[in-house]
Amino acid sequence: xxxxxxxxxxxxxxxxRLLRGLLLGAAFLTPALALAAGPPTAEVNTTGLxxxxxxxxxxxxxxxxxxxxxxxxxxxxxxxxxxxxxxxAGGILGRKIEIIQEDGASDWPTFAEKARKLLVNxxxxxxxxxxxxxxxxxxxxxxxxxxxxxxxxxxxxxxxESKNVIYTGQEATQQxxxxxxxxxxxxxxxxxxxxxxxxIWPRTSNKIARKHIExxxxxxxxxxxxxxxxxxxFGSLINKIKLKKPDAVYSIIVGGSNVSWWKQLxxxxxxxxxxxxxxxxxxxxxxxxxxGENMVGYYAAMKYFQSLDNENNKKFVEAFKAKYGKxxxxxxxxxxxxxxxxxxxxxxxxxxxxxxxxxAAASPDIELTTxxxxxxxIHKNHHLWSKLRIGEAQADGQYxxxxxxxxxxxxxxxxxxx
Amino acid sequence: xxxxxxxxIGSLLVMQGFNGLSFFSVLLLMALGLAIIFGQxxxxxxxxGEFLTIGAYTxxxxxxxxxxxxxxxxxxxxxxxxxxxxxVAFIVGYLVEWSMIRHLYRRPLxxxxxxxxxxxIMQQAFRSTFGPKEVSATLxxxxxxxxxxxxxxxxxxxxxxxxxxxxxxTGAVALLIFRSRWGLHVRATTxxxxxxxxxxxxxxxxxxxxxxxxxxxxxxxGAAFTTIGSTGPTSGSLYIVDTFLVVVFGGAQSLLxxxxxxxxxxxxxxxxxxxxTGSMAKVLTLLTIIGILMxxxxxxxxxxxxx
Numbered sequence: 105x106x107x108x109x110x111x112x113x114x115x116x117x118x119x120x121r122l123l124r125g126l127l128l129g130a131a132f133l134t135p136a137l138a139l140a141a142g143p144p145t146a147e148v149n150t151t152g153l154x155x156x157x158x159x160x161x162x163x164x165x166x167x168x169x170x171x172x173x174x175x176x177x178x179x180x181x182x183x184x185x186x187x188x189x190x191x192x193a194g195g196i197l198g199r200k201i202e203i204i205q206e207d208g209a210s211d212w213p214t215f216a217e218k219a220r221k222l223l224v225n226x227x228x229x230x231x232x233x234x235x236x237x238x239x240x241x242x243x244x245x246x247x248x249x250x251x252x253x254x255x256x257x258x259x260x261x262x263x264x265e266s267k268n269v270i271y272t273g274q275e276a277t278q279q280x281x282x283x284x285x286x287x288x289x290x291x292x293x294x295x296x297x298x299x300x301x302x303x304i305w306p307r308t309s310n311k312i313a314r315k316h317i318e319x320x321x322x323x324x325x326x327x328x329x330x331x332x333x334x335x336x337x338f339g340s341l342i343n344k345i346k347l348k349k350p351d352a353v354y355s356i357i358v359g360g361s362n363v364s365w366w367k368q369l370x371x372x373x374x375x376x377x378x379x380x381x382x383x384x385x386x387x388x389x390x391x392x393x394x395x396g397e398n399m400v401g402y403y404a405a406m407k408y409f410q411s412l413d414n415e416n417n418k419k420f421v422e423a424f425k426a427k428y429g430k431x432x433x434x435x436x437x438x439x440x441x442x443x444x445x446x447x448x449x450x451x452x453x454x455x456x457x458x459x460x461x462x463x464a465a466a467s468p469d470i471e472l473t474t475x476x477x478x479x480x481x482i483h484k485n486h487h488l489w490s491k492l493r494i495g496e497a498q499a500d501g502q503y504x505x506x507x508x509x510x511x512x513x514x515x516x517x518x519x520x521x522x
Numbered sequence: 523x524x525x526x527x528x529x530x531i532g533s534l535l536v537m538q539g540f541n542g543l544s545f546f547s548v549l550l551l552m553a554l555g556l557a558i559i560f561g562q563x564x565x566x567x568x569x570x571g572e573f574l575t576i577g578a579y580t581x582x583x584x585x586x587x588x589x590x591x592x593x594x595x596x597x598x599x600x601x602x603x604x605x606x607x608x609x610v611a612f613i614v615g616y617l618v619e620w621s622m623i624r625h626l627y628r629r630p631l632x633x634x635x636x637x638x639x640x641x642x643i644m645q646q647a648f649r650s651t652f653g654p655k656e657v658s659a660t661l662x663x664x665x666x667x668x669x670x671x672x673x674x675x676x677x678x679x680x681x682x683x684x685x686x687x688x689x690x691x692t693g694a695v696a697l698l699i700f701r702s703r704w705g706l707h708v709r710a711t712t713x714x715x716x717x718x719x720x721x722x723x724x725x726x727x728x729x730x731x732x733x734x735x736x737x738x739x740x741x742x743x744g745a746a747f748t749t750i751g752s753t754g755p756t757s758g759s760l761y762i763v764d765t766f767l768v769v770v771f772g773g774a775q776s777l778l779x780x781x782x783x784x785x786x787x788x789x790x791x792x793x794x795x796x797x798x799t800g801s802m803a804k805v806l807t808l809l810t811i812i813g814i815l816m817x818x819x820x821x822x823x824x825x826x827x828x829x
Binding site for chain 2: 168169170171173174177302328329330331332334335336337339340341342343344346347360361362363364367368370371372373374389390392393394395397398
């Protein structure tokens with residue numbers, strides 16, 4: 105790919121100079137033609153990215169195999185759908201997007217290696233990828249050194265900001281604070297039991313939750329428990345919850361453990377009318393494995409639910425199901441991944457260039473009114489302004505939206521919460 | 523504990539006690555197959571978890587059939603799934619032994635690598651067949667919810683079910699190994715392969731059936747575990763470490779050891795979990811096991827075998 109670009113460059117420059125005036129004129133007269141041709145490559149690509157007169161190449165870097173494939177498949181599908189739709193509408197600056205997909209294989213060093221391959225060998229203009237914080241941390245130095253652009257879809261623990269990353273999911277405070285406020289206000293929750301899988305995201309999130317409960321809500325944390333990833337026995341925890349009788353349980357259990365936790369809860373005679381539970385780690389994707397009947401009546405705090413009632417979302421769900429089958433479900437992260445290519449398109453068009461530095465500079469204040477979750481805007485810290493919703497799980501595996509917050513400012517380094 | 527009556531504390535003790543017993547039966551059920559394969563035959567089968575997954579997916583498939591095509595079957599399909607899970611895992615185990623394991627009896631470390639590779643292949647096969655996302659088998663009503671003898675005591679029905687199944691299966695395995703002619707052949711082959719062959723035992727056939735039986739039992743465990751855990755391509759790998767732990771800690775060749783070890787690990791862990799976080803409880807349990815294994819390298823119980 106890169107060789108191809110280099111060979112074309114001198115010729116292109118000459119042609120570009122000759123035709124620039126003509127093209128500009130044509131642009132005013134026939135916008136459609138201008139869109140098809142686009143501005144000359146030498147102008148929109150000064151750093152040797154894989155951009156030709158008709159195409160621009162991007163990378164996709166997720167786990168298609170290994171334990172994380174369960175989560176990342178939705179993101180892969182959503183990004184492909186967005187790119188396909190952009191291409192159908194004429195591409196970006198008159199160029200069709202081509203995808204090079206690499207498999208991170210649920211292994212963090214592999215992620216770093218593939219990121220380097222995409223940036224150094226393939227010279228991709230942007231990468232849509234990663235899911236776990238561990239994989240993002242592994243590729244971050246590569247993106248900063250090679251000056252690449254990463255669109256990262258997952259809600260995560262915050263405490264990070266990079267010129268080379270656009271975070272399309274929520275950072276921790278956006279997901280946690282409004283949800284806890286809702287519990288306190290609507291469920292009268294004063295005592296909380298915090299639980300999570302034992303790694304960085306649940307621990308950081310619960311730390312923020314505890315500070316908010318103790319300092320702002322003036323409530324009490326009656327218990328905080330962590331379990332190794334893959335833990336399958338929650339009987340003792342359920343008994344402890346029965347002993348402490350918290351007003352609300354705040355759950356950040358992930359992966360296969362999730363299934364055990366909710367199934368065993370039901371088997372132990374705990375139901376939603378007896379015990380309020382709010383989770384930030386169960387999307388519609390996870391409910392597939394848990395079984396809707398085991399989740400009925402519990403609450404989740406997310407920025408997106410498949411059942412959101414707005415025109416953008418209807419179109420998105422319809423297109424997603426048309427492409428991936430009528431039984432496909434869409435979780436929070438899948439929607440956030442779908443935003444990536446659209447945000448990149450908006451940034452490229454605003455900057456009038458594929459250059460990473462120009463995109464990074466142009467990104468703040470970019471708005472997207474067509475997002476399935478509604479309106480979003482990029483903050484100068486490269487995270488998104490977004491709303492928080494509370495959903496109540498239904499037996500059919502969908503959430504019923506009960507509450508919607510105002511737009512929340514992203515704050516990856518929250519003072520007083522660390 | 524303020525605000526709790528004595529009877530409430532009593533109920534909690536009962537539930538916590540049951541919780542330990544229920545965890546014990548889960549550990550024993552998942553270790554039983556490996557106790558035969560690793561304990562009796564000495565094959566380090568890293569793909570054991572994937573045979574559990576076979577049972578789990580079989581249950582899922584049957585539940586789909588029951589919900590979509592035969593609603594009358596809904597109440598009974600789970601029983602059928604246990605048998606079908608056994609048969610499918612048995613057949614796959616039989617083929618695996620024939621194509622791979624039998625060439626590796628003299629090279630236990632190679633069998634470790636080969637079966638680990640096999641487990642990766644099987645995981646990817648599940649992923650390609652059923653998709654990477656987890657699925658959920660719809661359980662019949664009689665397996666859901668809890669039995670509540672008093673207002674404050676809830677005994678999980680699926681826990682009771684797994685317990686009953688474990689008892690039956692353990693009894694059956696004990697009978698097979700210690701009271702049947704086939705069991706005699708298995709033990710003879712394990713102790714001295716050449717001599718067993720010399721007295722007319724078809725050792726190759728014994729090996730194949732033993733391995734397949736262990737896999738079949740894993741299939742049963744996998745079917746039962748759909749009531750308490752996840753069904754996905756890598757679900758089985760959640761159990762593999764605990765499974766080896768139970769068998770090694772108990773003393774590899776002793777069935778009684780496996781039972782005792784499952785019991786002590788389950789009780790230790792569920793009690794510790796009640797007083798500290800799950801991660802710390804696991805750390806302490808593992809440390810204790812390591813300590814005991816340093817003192818008794820052959821595990822809790824040792825079969826007296828002439829070396």
